[in-house]
Amino acid sequence: MVKLTAVPAFRDNYIWAIHARHGNDHMAVLVDPGEPGAILSWLESQDVRPVAVLITHHHADHTGALSTLSQRWPIPVYGPTREAIPGVTHPVSEGDTVDIPGLGLALQVMETPGHTRGHVCYFGHGWLFSGDTLFSCGCGRLFEGSPQQMHTSLQRLARLPPQTLVYCAHEYTLPNIGFAKEVEDGNPALESRHNQARQLRKAGLPTLPSSIGQELATNPFLRCHVPALRVAISHHTGSAVNTDVEAFARLREWKDSY
Numbered sequence: 001m002v003k004l005t006a007v008p009a010f011r012d013n014y015i016w017a018i019h020a021r022h023g024n025d026h027m028a029v030l031v032d033p034g035e036p037g038a039i040l041s042w043l044e045s046q047d048v049r050p051v052a053v054l055i056t057h058h059h060a061d062h063t064g065a066l067s068t069l070s071q072r073w074p075i076p077v078y079g080p081t082r083e084a085i086p087g088v089t090h091p092v093s094e095g096d097t098v099d100i101p102g103l104g105l106a107l108q109v110m111e112t113p114g115h116t117r118g119h120v121c122y123f124g125h126g127w128l129f130s131g132d133t134l135f136s137c138g139c140g141r142l143f144e145g146s147p148q149q150m151h152t153s154l155q156r157l158a159r160l161p162p163q164t165l166v167y168c169a170h171e172y173t174l175p176n177i178g179f180a181k182e183v184e185d186g187n188p189a190l191e192s193r194h195n196q197a198r199q200l201r202k203a204g205l206p207t208l209p210s211s212i213g214q215e216l217a218t219n220p221f222l223r224c225h226v227p228a229l230r231v232a233i234s235h236h237t238g239s240a241v242n243t244d245v246e247a248f249a250r251l252r253e254w255k256d257s258y
Contacts, residue, residue, distance in 0.1 A: 002103060004127070004167065006206045007042045009035035012171045013061055014206065016129060019048055020103055027051045027102050031122070031129050032169050033065035040068065052100050054107070055079035055088060056131025057119040062169060063087065080111070082118025092120060112157065114150025115140035121157065128160060128212070130168045136210045137193070138176035139221040141256065147249035151224070154248075158222050162213030173197045173207035179258050180220045183232050183251065189217040224248045 007015040015038065019028035026047055031054045033039045043050065050073050055063055057080060066077060066087030078098050079088035092098065094111040107124040112133040119140075122129040132140035133150075134157050142150055177194045184190065193214065197207045215222055223229050224247035233250050234241050241247045 002105075002125075004209075005042075006167075006208060007038055008171075009033075009038040010061055014167075014169055014171065014208065015039050015042075015065075016167050016169075017042065017048070018103065018105065019046075022102070025049065029054060029100055029103060029105065030069070031167070032056055032062035032131060033069060034061040034063060036065040036068040039065050049073070050075055051102055052098075053077040054098065054122050054129065055085060056121060056129065056133075056169070057116040058083040058085045059116070059132070062131065080118040080120045082111075082113075083116065094120075098122065110156065112153035114142060114145035114153045117144045119145075119153075123160065123164070126161075126164055127209075128157065128164050128166050130157065130166055132169055133157065134166060134215065134219075135168045135170060135176060136166065136173040136208055137180050137215070137219050138172055138255070139219075139252070142252060147252060148245050150252070151245050151248040154221055158212065158216060160212050162211065162216065164212040165209040166211060166215060167209045171206060171208070173210075174201060177218070179255055180218060182258070183220045183254070184223070184226070184229050186228060187218065189214075193218050220251060221248060224251065 002020045005017045009015050015033045016031035017028045028048045028050050029052045076090050077088050078090045078092050079085045081091040081093040092109045096109040098107045107122040110121045112119050112121050115132045200207050224244045230241045237250050
């Protein structure tokens with residue numbers, strides 16, 4: 001049976017390990033391994049052999065362990081075609097499928113520019129590995145892309161089945177919910193989610209995965225069409241909001257200075 005494990009890295013990153021045992025062989029696909037020490041420690045403690053790596057974008061906290069891993073294991077490293085990432089052996093783009101026969105996996109590549117120009121997500125088997133595009137109750141900063149690009153990318157992800165589990169790369173849920181309540185305080189789903197997230201963190205557990213359905217109900221960056229949210233954005237900025245993209249752009253600016 002395939003399992004998914006969040007390997008904590010740095011201050012708030014997660015390296016996702018998709019792993020399973022076949023007899024005595026314990027194999028794993030690693031998603032965004034940024035910190036060498038963290039992932040090597042987990043691999044050794046669990047007696048796991050990596051068989052592939054998936055990279056969502058070029059930032060060092062998602063790629064920093066590639067050199068260390070490749071020196072020990074000659075495995076395929078999948079990453080976005082539109083970004084020059086040392087260590088990527090298999091560039092991927094929109095519509096490609098990443099097959100991992102040993103684990104019976106087939107993951108679809110989705111290009112989601114916005115956080116970076118070439119960011120990709122991986123979708124399949126009811127999972128979405130969203131990197132820094134879609135966060136739990138939030139989204140990534142616009143370091144390279146435009147508000148239009150990021151809004152389009154998020155709307156694509158929002159159209160995935162609501163039961164899709166969202167495995168993003170950072171533990172940002174509690175601060176993101178704090179901002180969401182500032183924007184849409186009358187949303188009862190936010191209070192329920194806040195209580196759940198606090199209990200999980202108090203127990204030392206990840207708040208992830210979330211789900212597309214949960215994000216649609218609580219994530220302000222997927223709710224730019226909601227009238228109450230638009231009113232809050234207009235009040236904050238002092239001028240009317242006319243389109244969903246404009247609402248998203250102002251919301252992202254608000255979050256950046258929150």
